[in-house]
Amino acid sequence: MEISRRGLFGLGVVGGVGMLAGSxxxxxxxRDRPELTHGVQxxxxxxxxxxxxxxxxxxxxxxxxxxxxxxxxxxxxxxxxFTGKLRLGGLPAGERLHYQVRxxxxxxxxxxxxxxxxxVRLAHGGDVRFVWTxxxxxxxxxxxxxxxxxxxxxxxxxxxxxxxxxxxxTVYADEPLAPVVTLPGGRVWRNLVTDAKAKxxxxxxxxxxxxxxxxxxxxxxxxxxxxxxxxxxxxxxxxDNWYPGEILDDDRYAEKRVDVLAARARQxxxxxxPTSSTKVYxxxxxxxxxxxxxxxMRTFKDANSSNRYADLRRGLLGAAQxxxxxxxxxxxxxxxxxxxxxxxxxxxxxxxxxxxxGVAQRDHGRPKGRExxxxxxxxxxHRHGVTGIVFxxxxxxxxxxxxxxxxxxxxxxxTPFWEFVAGPAHAGAFGPFPLDxxxxxxxxxxxxxxxxxxxxxxxxxxxxxxxxxxxxxxxTVHLRDRDGVSLWSTTLRP
Numbered sequence: 001m002e003i004s005r006r007g008l009f010g011l012g013v014v015g016g017v018g019m020l021a022g023s024x025x026x027x028x029x030x031r032d033r034p035e036l037t038h039g040v041q042x043x044x045x046x047x048x049x050x051x052x053x054x055x056x057x058x059x060x061x062x063x064x065x066x067x068x069x070x071x072x073x074x075x076x077x078x079x080x081x082f083t084g085k086l087r088l089g090g091l092p093a094g095e096r097l098h099y100q101v102r103x104x105x106x107x108x109x110x111x112x113x114x115x116x117x118x119x120v121r122l123a124h125g126g127d128v129r130f131v132w133t134x135x136x137x138x139x140x141x142x143x144x145x146x147x148x149x150x151x152x153x154x155x156x157x158x159x160x161x162x163x164x165x166x167x168x169x170t171v172y173a174d175e176p177l178a179p180v181v182t183l184p185g186g187r188v189w190r191n192l193v194t195d196a197k198a199k200x201x202x203x204x205x206x207x208x209x210x211x212x213x214x215x216x217x218x219x220x221x222x223x224x225x226x227x228x229x230x231x232x233x234x235x236x237x238x239x240d241n242w243y244p245g246e247i248l249d250d251d252r253y254a255e256k257r258v259d260v261l262a263a264r265a266r267q268x269x270x271x272x273x274p275t276s277s278t279k280v281y282x283x284x285x286x287x288x289x290x291x292x293x294x295x296x297m298r299t300f301k302d303a304n305s306s307n308r309y310a311d312l313r314r315g316l317l318g319a320a321q322x323x324x325x326x327x328x329x330x331x332x333x334x335x336x337x338x339x340x341x342x343x344x345x346x347x348x349x350x351x352x353x354x355x356x357x358g359v360a361q362r363d364h365g366r367p368k369g370r371e372x373x374x375x376x377x378x379x380x381x382h383r384h385g386v387t388g389i390v391f392x393x394x395x396x397x398x399x400x401x402x403x404x405x406x407x408x409x410x411x412x413x414x415t416p417f418w419e420f421v422a423g424p425a426h427a428g429a430f431g432p433f434p435l436d437x438x439x440x441x442x443x444x445x446x447x448x449x450x451x452x453x454x455x456x457x458x459x460x461x462x463x464x465x466x467x468x469x470x471x472x473x474x475x476t477v478h479l480r481d482r483d484g485v486s487l488w489s490t491t492l493r494p
Contacts, residue, residue, distance in 0.1 A: 032105065032107075032108060032111060033103075033105065033111055033112065033113040033114075034056045034057060034058050034059075034060035034103035034104065034105055034112075034113045035056065035057050035103065035113040035114060036054050036055065036056055036057075036101060036102075036103055036113060036114075036116045037055050037056065037057050037082075038054070038055045038212060038215040038216075038221070039054070039116055039118075039215060039221040039224065039225055040052065040053065040054045040099075040101045040116050040117070040118040040224075040225050041053040041054070041118070041224040041225070041229065041273075041274045042118060042119075042120040042224075042228040042229070042274055043228055043229045043230065043231065043273065043274025043275055043276065044228070044229075044230060044274065044275060044276035044277075044282075044284060045120060045121070045122050045123060045162070045163055045228040045230075045284075045286075046122065046123055046284055046285060046286070047093050047122060047123045047124075047285065047287070048089060048090055048091045048092070048093055048122060049087060049088060049089045049090075049091065049122075049276070050087075050088055050091065050120045050122060050228060051085050051086065051087050051088075051274045051275065051276045052064050052073075052085065052086045052088060052099060052101065052118070052120075052274070053083065053084070053085045053272075053273075053274040054083070054084065054101045054103075054116065055076070055081070055082050055083040055084070055272075056076050056082045056084075056103040056113075057082065057103075058082065059075065059076065059077050059078070059082070059106050060075070060076055060082075060103040060104055060105060060106060060113075061073065061074070061075050061076075061103070061104045061106065062074060062075075062076060062084045062086065062101060062102075062103055062104075063101070063102050063103075063104060063112075064086055064088070064099055064100070064101050065099060065100040065101075065102070065115070066088070066091075066097055066098070066099040066100075067097070071086060071088065073086040074086065075106065076103075080271050081204075081208045081268070081271050081272070083271045083272055085274060085275075087276055091122055092122070093122050093123055093124045093125075094121075094122065094123075094124025094125065094126065095121065095122070095124075096119055096120070096121045097119060097120050097121070097122070098117065098118075098119045099117070099118050099119065099120070100115040100116065100117050100118075101115065101116050101118065102114070102115045102116075116225075117225065118225040118226070119225070119226050120228050121162055121163075121228070123162075123285065123286040123287050124287055125287050125288065125470065126287075126470045127467065127468060127469055127470045128162060128286055128287065128289050128290055128466070128467070128468040128470075129159070129160070129161050129162055129465065129466070129467045129468075130161045130162050130163045130164065130165060130286075130465070130466055131156045131159060131161045131163075131164050131165070131227075131463050131464065131465050131466075132164065132165035132166070132167055132340075132392050132394070132422055132463065132464045132466070133152065133156070133164075133166070133167065133394055133422050133423050133424070133425040133462065133463035133464065134166060134167035134168050134169050134170075134234070134342070134393075134394025134395060134422075134423045134424065134425060135168075135169040135236075135394055135395070135397060135423045135424035135425055135426070135427040136150070136169065136170060136171060136172070136214060136424075136425050136426050136427065137150075137171065137172050137177075137197075137213065137214060137426055137427065138169060138172040138175055138236060138397075138424060138426070138427030138428060139172075139175060139427050139428030139453055140175060140176075140177060140178060140181060140191075140428070141181070141189070141191075141426060141427055141428060141455055141456050142177040142191035142192055142193065142197065142213070143191065143192040143213075143216060143217045144189050144190050144191060144192070145192075146190065147189065147456065147457045148219070149217045149218060149219045149220070150214070150217045150219050150220040150425070150426045151219060151426075151456070151461075151482055151483075152425050152426060152456075152461050152462075152463055152482045153217075153219050153220050153222075153223040153425070154219045154222070154223065155463070155480070155482060155483055155484035156223065156227070156463050156484070157222065157223045157226060157227060158484060159465055159484065161227055161465070162228070162286070163227060163228045163229065163230055163286075164223075164227050164228070164229045164230065165230050165292070165294075165338075165340055165392060166229055166230065166231045166232065167232060167234070167340060167342050167392065167393055167394035167395065167422075167423065168232050168233050168234030168235075168237075168342035168394060168395060169233075169234045169235070169236040169237070169342075169394070169395065169424075169427075170211070170214075170231060170233060170237060170269070170273065171210035171211055171213070171214065171236065171237055172210070172236045172427070173200065173201035173206075173207055173210045173236060173237055173238060173239070173265060174200050174201070174236055174238070174239045174240055175200075175236070176197060176198055176199050176200060177191045177192075177193045177197045177198065178191060178193070179191055179193050181455075183455055183457055183458075184458070187457070189455060189457060192213075192216060194209060194212070194213055194216075195209065196208070196209020196210060196212065196213060197209065197210070197213050199252070200239075200250075200252045200253060201261075201264075201265070202253060202254060202255045202261060202264075203264065204264045204267060204268060207264050207265050207267070207268035207269075208268045208271065208272065210237075210268070211268060211269075211271075211272035211273070212272070228274075229273070229274055230284060230292065230294060230340075231273045231274075231275060232280055232281075232294050232295065232296065232340055232342050233269055233280055233296070233298060233342070234297070234298060234342040234343065234394075234395060235298060235357075237265050237269055238258065238261050238262045238265045238298075239253075239258060239261060241304060241351045241357045242258045242261075242262065242298070243258070243298075243301045243302065243303050243304060244258065244259060244262070244299070244300075244301065245258070245259060245303065246258040246303070262299075279296070280294070280295075280296035280298075280299065281293075281294055281295050281296040281321050281324070281325075282294050283328050285334065287334075288333070288334060288335065289334060289335050289336060289468045289470065289473060290334050290335070290336050290338060290468060291328070291332045291334040291336070291337050291338070292338050292340060293325055293328055293329070293337065293338065293339045293340065294340045295317065295321070295325070295339065295340060295341050295342065296317075296321065297316040297317065297341060297342050297343045298316075298342070299318075300315075300316065300317060300318030300321060301315075301316050302314045302315060302316075302370075304351040304352065304355040304356060304357055305355050305356070305369075306354055306355065306356070306361065306369075307355070307356045307360075307361040307368070307369035307370055307371075308361060308363055308368040308369050309368065309369050310368065310372070311372075312372045312373065312376060314369075314370075315369075315370045315372065315373040316343065316358075316359065316370050316373060317373050322373055322376065322377065325339070325377055326376070326377055326380045326381065329377070329380075329381045329384075329386050329389070330380070330381065330384040330386060332386070334388070335388055335468075335473045335475075335494050336388045336390060336468060336473075336475050336494070337386065337388050337389050337390070338390050338391075338392055338466075339389060339390070339391045339392070340391075340392055340393070341391050341392070341393045341419075342393060342394070342395055343357070343358040343359060343393065343395055344358060344359070344391075344393045344395060344396060344402075344419060344421055344433075345359050345360070345374060345391060345393075345402075345404075345419055345439065345441075346359070346360055346402055346404065346419065346435050346436050346437075346438070346439055346441035347360060347396055347421075347432075347433040347434070347435060347436075348360045348361065348362045348433055348434045348435070348436050349395075349396065349433055356369075358370070358395075359371055359373075359374060360435075360436030360438065361436065362434065362436055363436070363438070364410065364436060364437040364438060365410050365438065366410045366411060366438070367410070367411065367438055371436075371438055371439075374439075375411060375414075375439075378414035378415070378417075378439070379411070379413050379414055381414075381415070382413055382414045382415045383413070386415070387415060387494070388475075388494060389415070389417045390417060390418050390419075390420070390475065390492070391417065391418070391419035391420070392419075392420055392422075392464065392466075393419060393420070393421050393422075394421065394422055394423035394424070394425075395421075395423065396421060396423070396431050396432075396433055397423060397424045397427060397428065397429050397430050397431055398421070398423070398429060398430065398431035398432055398446065398447060398448035398449070398460065398462070399421055399422050399423070399445070399446070399447040399448075399462040399464070399479045399487065399488075400420075400421040400432065400443055400445060400446045400447070400448075400479075401418065401419075401420050401421070401443070401444045401445040401477070401479065401488065401490065402418065402419040402420075402421070402435070402441045402442065402443055402444065403416070403417075403418055403441065403442050403444055404416060404417050404418070404419065404439045404440050404441050404442075405440045405442070406440055407440065408437065408440030408441075408442065409437070409438065409439050409440030410437070410438050410439075410440075411438070411439075414439070418477075418490075418492065419441070420464055420477050420479065421464075422462045422463050422464035422479055422480075423461075423462055423463070424461055424462070425461060425462075425463065426456050426461060427456070427461075428452070428453035428454065428455065429448070429449045429452075429453070429454040429455075429459075429460035429461065430448070430449065430452035430453055430454070431446075431448040431449075431452075432446050432448045444490075445479065445487075445488040447460070447462065447479065447481075447487050447488070448460065456482065459481060459482060460481075461481065461482040462479060462480065462481060462482070462487075463480055464477060464478065464479050464480070465477070465478040465480060465486075472493075473493075473494040474491050474492065474493055474494070475491065475492040475493075475494070476489060476490070476491045476492075477489060477490055477491075477492070
């Protein structure tokens with residue numbers, strides 16, 4: 001497909017635009033050619049930009065061919081684990097763009113490895129369809145081709161979404177895989193196990209290996225080559241329920257300082273995930289229908305405690321992120337403002353005895369602790385007349401729909417809203433968790449397993465799907481199972 005809009009690009013990339021050599025130098029051998037090892041990915045699509053990602057097997061320069069043009073990308077080196085990203089700008093909105101990535105030898109310029117194909121669709125003015133989920137390769141459930149690998153990603157691919165919102169726990173760095181797991185009834189689950197997945201991740205190399213592992217699955221690699229991602233992180237990218245300053249009480253770790261582990265995990269995350277920013281929290285606009293506010297509820301988190309303090313300076317978001325969210329919501333002119341919260345708002349998620357991991361803490365009265373931050377956000381948005389707020393989350397390993405209403409709440413000055421929960425994508429299923437009534441939630445739908453830590457082989461894996469109709473502006477949500485079957489749906493009117 002040839003595209004002529006402004007010569008295709010007003011590029012914001014490392015490098016520039018040029019033409020690839022027409023043929024490789026004579027007498028080259030296959031082992032001389034740098035190859036791409038883990039496919040291609042795209043991420044953070046907006047009206048005319050997207051990030052393209054790949055990884056080579058040695059130092060090399062990445063090139064992207066899109067339309068009839070070739071775009072010179074970065075040189076990849078051991079310092080980035082041989083991964084590289086290009087942010088492309090000036091792309092035509094609303095079209096599915098097909099691209100190829102190749103790696104060029106640094107020792108023999110003009111010598112290229114085999115191309116790998118991908119595609120990306122950018123924001124546009126028409127209907128919007130996207131999917132969301134979280135929690136991949138958790139609780140010891142890895143890749144077993146006999147059970148379909150990471151099958152849920154194939155079900156999402158078949159829905160042909162504009163993008164995936166990945167709600168965190170993109171990897172499980174703290175939960176190693178065993179080669180064999182016995183399932184109920186004597187069935188056997190046989191995990192593909194790599195060195196990095198055989199122990200908890202501590203080194204940068206081991207954290208990189210968490211992301212490399214997921215891309216070994218054919219289903220997952222096909223999905224990320226076709227569907228752009230918008231990623232956030234949660235806890236398992238580092239360690240279960242972590243917070244800054246924590247010292248782990250876990251004999252599996254030689255390095256027990258969470259801040260050290262988190263720095264390595266963050267570097268691996270930004271190397272291997274097609275993000276456009278070093279900040280996890282960011283806003284992405286998807287036409288006049290949708291503004292997406294992606295939160296970071298981990299980096300600025302206070303210590304897990306009874307969570308009943310009266311100090312707005314503490315919490316999950318931090319003052320700067322909270323101010324950014326309030327300002328973004330009040331300035332947004334999009335019909336729908338989706339807040340991607342990697343930790344649910346009203347579910348009581350315990351940590352150690354007497355301590356809580358998330359926002360709520362089972363005190364059903366007026367906001368305390370981390371609830372104060374979200375009370376501030378909801379009240380300020382209400383006072384500015386903001387409508388169309390919807391929360392999307394994962395984290396708790398089951399699917400649910402929660403409606404929040406001030407008529408049922410301990411405070412009244414906020415606008416009713418919905419929170420939809422989907423997941424896990426490929427992990428042990430459990431739940432449900434109790435609801436804290438501070439913001440007046442009601443569980444309208446819950447789909448959770450009868451016993452905790454149900455395997456992916458036994459179902460209870462979930463993703464959510466959102467469809468926004470360009471004409472009516474209706475916001476339709478489906479909560480779907482591993483096979484893509486809709487378990488429950490509702491339509492919200494603007």
